[in-house]
Amino acid sequence: MFPNIHALDVSYDTSAFEVAADLDANGQLTPRCAQQVCEHIDRDGFAIVQNFLSNEECAAGMEVVQAALVDRDREHSAFASQTDIHYRRRDFCPLPTTKPVLRTFSLLARRAERVLTEYCSSLWAVLEMSTLTSYAGSSHQYLHRDPADVLCVFAALDDVSQEQGGTILAPETHPYIGFHREHGGKGDLFMRLFQLQCNMRIMRYNLRKVINLWKSRKPMISSEEFYDRVFSKRIDEHQPNLYYFLIKSPNPVFNIYKFGPRTLIRLVQFGKEAAAAYRLIQTCPKKGTIIIYRSDILHAGPDNRSNKPRYFLNINIARDFIHPEAWKNGYSPHSSLLSTPMTLGDLINYPAVSGDT
Numbered sequence: 001m002f003p004n005i006h007a008l009d010v011s012y013d014t015s016a017f018e019v020a021a022d023l024d025a026n027g028q029l030t031p032r033c034a035q036q037v038c039e040h041i042d043r044d045g046f047a048i049v050q051n052f053l054s055n056e057e058c059a060a061g062m063e064v065v066q067a068a069l070v071d072r073d074r075e076h077s078a079f080a081s082q083t084d085i086h087y088r089r090r091d092f093c094p095l096p097t098t099k100p101v102l103r104t105f106s107l108l109a110r111r112a113e114r115v116l117t118e119y120c121s122s123l124w125a126v127l128e129m130s131t132l133t134s135y136a137g138s139s140h141q142y143l144h145r146d147p148a149d150v151l152c153v154f155a156a157l158d159d160v161s162q163e164q165g166g167t168i169l170a171p172e173t174h175p176y177i178g179f180h181r182e183h184g185g186k187g188d189l190f191m192r193l194f195q196l197q198c199n200m201r202i203m204r205y206n207l208r209k210v211i212n213l214w215k216s217r218k219p220m221i222s223s224e225e226f227y228d229r230v231f232s233k234r235i236d237e238h239q240p241n242l243y244y245f246l247i248k249s250p251n252p253v254f255n256i257y258k259f260g261p262r263t264l265i266r267l268v269q270f271g272k273e274a275a276a277a278y279r280l281i282q283t284c285p286k287k288g289t290i291i292i293y294r295s296d297i298l299h300a301g302p303d304n305r306s307n308k309p310r311y312f313l314n315i316n317i318a319r320d321f322i323h324p325e326a327w328k329n330g331y332s333p334h335s336s337l338l339s340t341p342m343t344l345g346d347l348i349n350y351p352a353v354s355g356d357t
């Protein structure tokens with residue numbers, strides 16, 4: 001139905017980044033399994049852990065998602081495409097710290113404790129717990145980095161097909177110590193050129209897609225939505241928008257100002273080498289799989305090219321002490337989490353602390 005951006009250079013083969021969950025008698029990843037996961041996170045910037053949640057646990061997680069999606073008073077994430085959310089192409093909701101929500105995320109945190117505490121002190125903040133639902137007609141995010149020093153976890157509660165669009169990641173683009181020494185000392189330059197090249201394609205793809213939607217009416221797109229997705233002044237860093245490509249937006253991921261004379265010369269000089277230096281993979285996680293990634297790796301949430309919604313649970317955990325203002329400006333904590341902050345340790349120990357068993 002839609003042009004296929006992934007005919008470019010995106011691989012769906014994620015076998016090199018996968019680890020099968022191996023649980024001990026306490027239902028936690030075994031030390032050996034946790035070590036394998038950490039090795040991927042260190043080297044690749046992320047790991048895909050299969051069979052992490054059982055079917056029953058996925059069903060319980062899905063109940064949390066569905067309860068959130070029908071809640072008229074639900075809060076909406078500030079760090080998603082606001083245009084997509086406005087037109088109900090996406091529904092990204094920070095979750096309140098209710099018992100069902102905490103039970104779901106404490107299970108996840110306890111099971112992955114040996115991995116999470118390798119990166120995050122048990123005293124550091126849980127920044128956000130949310131549901132991420134994407135529907136047909138959503139846009140493709142630009143390739144971007146989230147604020148640094150955070151560990152992010154996505155949990156797939158149902159099988160995610162290629163058309164539904166699992167997360168896209170660029171392995172080894174996390175800024176580990178000395179990453180700039182890669183590729184003959186051009187690691188940093190190549191990464192920036194690679195990101196620009198990818199985002200040029202993504203902008204072109206998104207614009208072609210919205211025009212196709214307009215023509216095919218599958219799904220239906222209103223004139224107002226078409227205008228907003230192409231020309232409007234609605235500030236939206238992840239939306240294909242010609243206005244904000246030409247006008248420097250306050251929080252730009254991609255615009256014409258990225259293409260100064262020096263960058264253009266570099267693209268001519270090193271464009272091919274940069275394109276070959278890094279690659280994109282798209283996850284198609286099976287039900288019960290989690291994806292753990294460093295927030296500063298290059299990644300993108302693709303569009304949903306099917307009529308089946310894509311559901312993810314998401315938790316973001318600080319890898320350092322975080323200033324309260326930076327927290328609010330970089331993530332979307334639910335108001336209940338803001339008023340009663342939780343640490344990773346609180347979440348791991350949740351049932352024992354609350355008496356909610």
Ligand SMILES: [Fe+2]
Nearest residue numbers: 144145146299
């Ligand atoms: Fe992101």
